[in-house]
Amino acid sequence: MxxxxxxxxxxxxxxxxxxxxxxxxxxxxxxxxxxxxxxxxxxxxxxxxxxxxxxxxxxxxxxxxxxxxxxxxxxxxxxxxxxxxxxxxxxxxxxxxxxxxxxxxxxxxxxxxxxxxxxxxxxxxxxxxxxxxxxxxxxxxxxxxxxxxxxxxAAGWAVILAGAFAALVGCVLLTLVVARWVLRPLAELSRGLGAVAAGQVHTHLRGRDGPRELRELAATFNRMSDAVSSAAEQQRRLISDASHQLRNPLAALRLRVDSLAPRVVPDGQASYHSAVAEVERLESLLDGLLAMAHAEHTATLLAASPDPDTCLAAAVVLDRVDFWSVAASDAGVSLCYGDVDTSFEIRCPEHDLSQVLDVVLDNAIKYGGSQVTVSCSPAAITVVDNGPGLSANELPLATTRFWRSRRAGHPRGSGLGLPIAERLITARGGTLTLRPASSTGLAVIIELPS
CATH class of the missing domain: 3.30.450.20 (PAS domain)
Incomplete structure (x- = not known):
């Protein structure tokens, strides 16, 4: 422009x-x-x-x-x-x-x-x-x-051309000043919109330059930024506060349910175990909501001030695969390595990458069939299973909050694991992609800047 x-x-x-x-x-x-x-x-x-x-x-x-x-x-x-x-x-x-x-x-x-x-x-x-x-x-x-x-x-023309050149220089300078006066507020507005889109809270424009209409637009933008930031903060606080407030009553309910175990008659065992399962599901859901609130808060902070923290990707991958090997063995799943490159670092702290891998490996062991392969390269960290995978319609929904597959035999979860993992990865400037594996199953590809 x-x-x-x-x-x-x-x-x-x-x-x-x-x-x-x-x-x-x-x-x-x-x-x-x-x-x-x-x-x-x-x-x-x-x-x-x-x-x-x-x-x-x-x-x-x-x-x-x-x-x-x-x-x-x-x-x-x-x-x-x-x-x-x-x-x-x-x-x-x-x-x-x-x-x-x-x-x-x-x-x-x-x-x-x-x-x-x-x-x-x-x-x-x-x-x-x-x-x-x-x-x-x-x-x-x-x-x-x-x-x-x-x-x-020739002398007369020289005087006229000198005057014309001086006038042209003045017009050029005036043009540059006018263009800067008009376009600087627009450039500032563009940067402000980018900051809001990136999640920075309470982004404000100075709004002191430019025509009156653009100054009014800057003031409107500042009010909009405050409203959006306040709404996002209230939403995060609502989730966090609700999760914290529900945890104590839920813990008390769990204690009372557990104390009833010796007193439940045989005819009520089925109902009792269903109640215990629902309590466990509520606990998992609260943990997921707290994790989601933390992930959203982390993303907002990173948008305002990027974190330079890095980690050795291969070390985290090896650690989490070793941690989940016992659970995989108990579930009858072979958890093995593909190509693992130990020579590069990624721009992501170790605890965030560990949390993402925990979500992906947990899902792969639960739903991924008999074999899960983990690879690590500068291009991406890939987790591939040979399970039933997801259909073309289900792939875009897998990272949607509270979405769970309705297929028979799938354990019921909170539907927050992959959304949390994706939010943590995108906050670090990366991508989390779900694709069908080459034969059967699902491939989860984690790409982070190195």
Whole structure:
């Protein structure tokens, strides 16, 4: 936008300056040409008048002095084309002079001078018939030089072009100032929108520059940013506070349910175990909500101030695979390694990557069939299983909060594991992608900047 605005304003400025400068240049040239024409016409009239007065001595004296002073040759002839006085080498038989003498003797009007320009160098022939009315008794011809006039025109043009250049420079500076004045609030607004989209809370614009409409827009943006930040903070606090407030009653309920175990009659065992399962599910859900609130809070903090913390990815992968190997063995799942590169670090703290791998490995062991393979490379950390996988419709929903597969045989969870993992990864500038495995099963690909 800045480029387009500058181009439009600069084109307008150049056009406006040219519209003033070009006519001034032409007027300057035309005015100097008229001065030359009037001056030389007056000289021709003087010489013609002396000829009519038959004052040959005075005529010869003034013509000679004129040629000596201006370096412009003059020839005066009578009606029979015989020279009365000729200076500077002019001759009645000179090819370009003869037609001019003939035209003057026929009393034909002389053509006007072309405008003298700075690069004009060719001399011009000026002629005047001598006589009264239609009675022509001779002619005066002068070869006038335009070099002095061209020099004057060049000087005038230099002044005009210098003024035009100064005006153009002023227009360019004014254009840059106006463009900056108009576009700086827009650039600041763009940065503010990016900050809000990245999760930075209470992002404010200064709103002191630019037109009144843009200042009002900045004030509206600040109010919107405060409202969005307050709403997000209230939502996070609601989840966190609700989880904390429910934990104590839930713990008390769990103690009471556990204390009832010896007193439940055989006919009530099924209902009792269902109640215990629901209590455990509520505990898992509360843990997930707290983890989600923590992940959202972490993402907000990272958006405002990125964390430079790093870790050795392979070390975390090896540690978590070793931790989950017992659970995998109990579930009859083979947990093995693929290619593991131990030479690189990633921009993610160890505890966050451990939490993500715990979610992914837990899901893979629960739903992933008989074999889970974990690979680690600078490109990505990949967890692949050979289970039933997810359908094309289910893949986009897997990272949605509280979504759980409805397939038979799948344990019931909170539906918060993968959303939490994805939020932790995206907060660190990475991506968590779910894809079908090459044969059967599901591949979870974790990409983080190295």
């Amino acid at each position: 800045r480029t387009r605005l500058l181009v439009v304003l600069l084109v307008f400025s150049v056009t406006a300056v040219a519209a003033f400068a070009l006519p001034l240049l032409m007027v300057t040239a035309r005015e100097r040409t008229q001065q030359l024409s009037i001056s030389r016409t007056a000289d021709l009239d003087r010489f013609a008048g002396l000829t009519q007065q038959d004052d040959e001595a005075q005529l010869v004296s003034e013509v000679t002095r004129f040629t000596s002073l201006y370096g412009e040759p003059v020839i005066v002839v009578n009606a029979q084309r015989q020279p009365i006085i000729a200076t500077g080498g002019l001759n009645v038989d000179t090819p370009d002079v003869a037609p001019v003498i003939d035209a003057a003797l026929r009393n034909q009007p002389a053509p006007g001078l072309d405008d003298v320009l700075p690069w004009s160098t060719s001399d011009v022939l000026l002629a005047r018939p001598i006589g009264i009315g239609s009675r022509v008794i001779g002619a005066v011809v002068m070869r006038a030089s335009v070099r002095a006039a061209a020099s004057d025109v």
